[in-house]
Amino acid sequence: MHRLSRRVALAAPALLLATGAGAQEAWPSRPVTLIVPWAPGGSNDVAARLLAPALEARFGQPFVVENRPGGGGSLGMGQAVRARPDGQTLLVSSASNHVFHPLMAHTLGYEVQEALLPVCMLVDVPNVIAVSNALGATTMQELIAKARGTKGGLSFGSSGVGSSNHLAGELLRLRTGIDLIHVPYRGGGQAIADLISGTVPMVVLNLPTVSGPASAGQVRIVAVGSAERVRSRPEIPTVQEQGVPDYAVRSWTGLFAPKGTPVAVMEKLASALRDIMDTPATKQRLIDMGSEPIWMDPAETRRFVRAEYDRWGPVVKAAGIKAD
Known part of the structure; x- marks a missing residue:
């Protein structure tokens, strides 16, 4: 067995960082894709296009909205799930994608709340x-x-x-x-x-x-x-x-990332969006559009989505609603 020299041993940690073993590329290093799993014109798309320029100004890289409609949002979600978890591909998701469609469908091939991690909640959107x-x-x-x-x-x-x-x-x-x-x-x-x-x-x-x-x-x-x-x-x-009793359905829009995305990147995004959405101009624009700003951090967003899933599960089952 060859023994490392003292000089090489001392240099090893720096070499590992320099060559990428245990190192993380500076984020964002290139344009960031915001996948919207619906066609242009919907509330997710509107929110994404409102916030993208502010994110671009904040981070110095383009934030490009990419519409991937189809399958009740499952096509765009699948693209996000398969994306490299480096923070360069994110999903602008909703109650439809994270709660309702998974409750109705049985062929996604992944557990939504495990495969797509919450970055932050953005807005509450009334139907x-x-x-x-x-x-x-x-x-x-x-x-x-x-x-x-x-x-x-x-x-x-x-x-x-x-x-x-x-x-x-x-x-x-x-x-x-x-x-x-x-x-x-x-x-x-x-x-x-x-x-x-x-x-x-x-x-x-x-x-x-x-x-x-x-x-x-x-x-x-x-x-x-x-x-x-x-x-x-x-x-x-x-x-x-x-005159219609016991009727209330809420939707919402949040930002999610593929499982494995660095926590530091998600925290940086969440913090930036909190600041952006707290500006009077952005807040008023969202309200004027009919949305209600409800920023939540990653942990709060996870709890919120889980509660929504648990609430609507029995309703979907009782109604016999299926997506496939």
């Missing part, structure tokens, strides 16, 4: 029920009456199978007893376009997706699905206020 102008309904009771008077029931669009919007529509069906036919889209932007044209009479989507067309008079929001009214649109009553 809304909106109708085409042609339908002629202005309240929940009028909408329910229209559904009951339509042979075969009303079609409702959502941002995809297993999305929070899908579950919100199914919960409305269960709570009211009306017939609703789910029409899944690859994202909220496509669903709202068909609502404007009258191709579908009704949608359940996130407020930021619907807010602009509603303000322009292209569609009508009849209710918000949250437990309380939204401060950016306080004139819109909740579903519960309009």
Whole structure:
């Protein structure tokens, strides 16, 4: 056995660091990809595109939003799971991806909450029920009456199978007893376009997706699905206020990273986003869009997502809702 010289032995730790054994590349060292597992125009996409320029200014590297719709968000999630865990690929995820779709699907091939680690929670996003102008309904009771008077029931669009919007529509069906036919889209932007044209009479989507067309008079929001009214649109009553008991569905958007991503990178990201979202301009922009800033650190986010999963599991099972 050869013995290392004293000089070589003393130099070994420095050599290991220099050659990368136990060393970490400076982050970010190149453009960072923010995967949004939905088509452009949805609330996840809107939040990602709002925050990306601020992250770029903070870290000096581009933060590129990449839309990967399909499979109820599972295509984009799968890409994030398979990505190298170096902080250069992140997932802008939601209740749809982390709670509802995993509860409904059985073919993901991985445990979402283990494969994708929480960086931070970003915003709470209320769902809304909106109708085409042609339908002629202005309240929940009028909408329910229209559904009951339509042979075969009303079609409702959502941002995809297993999305929070899908579950919100199914919960409305269960709570009211009306017939609703789910029409899944690859994202909220496509669903709202068909609502404007009258191709579908009704949608359940996130407020930021619907807010602009509603303000322009292209569609009508009849209710918000949250437990309380939204401060950016306080004139819109909740579903519960309009006679539908025990109805509240929340969505949210958070940032997640592949398992194995360095803790230091995730902490740096979480801290930066806390500062960015605390600026008056960003906070007001999010509120104006219909979102509520709810930054949480990684540990808080993990507990929050777990609680949501446990809460909705029995509901999905009782309703017999499946994504595949």
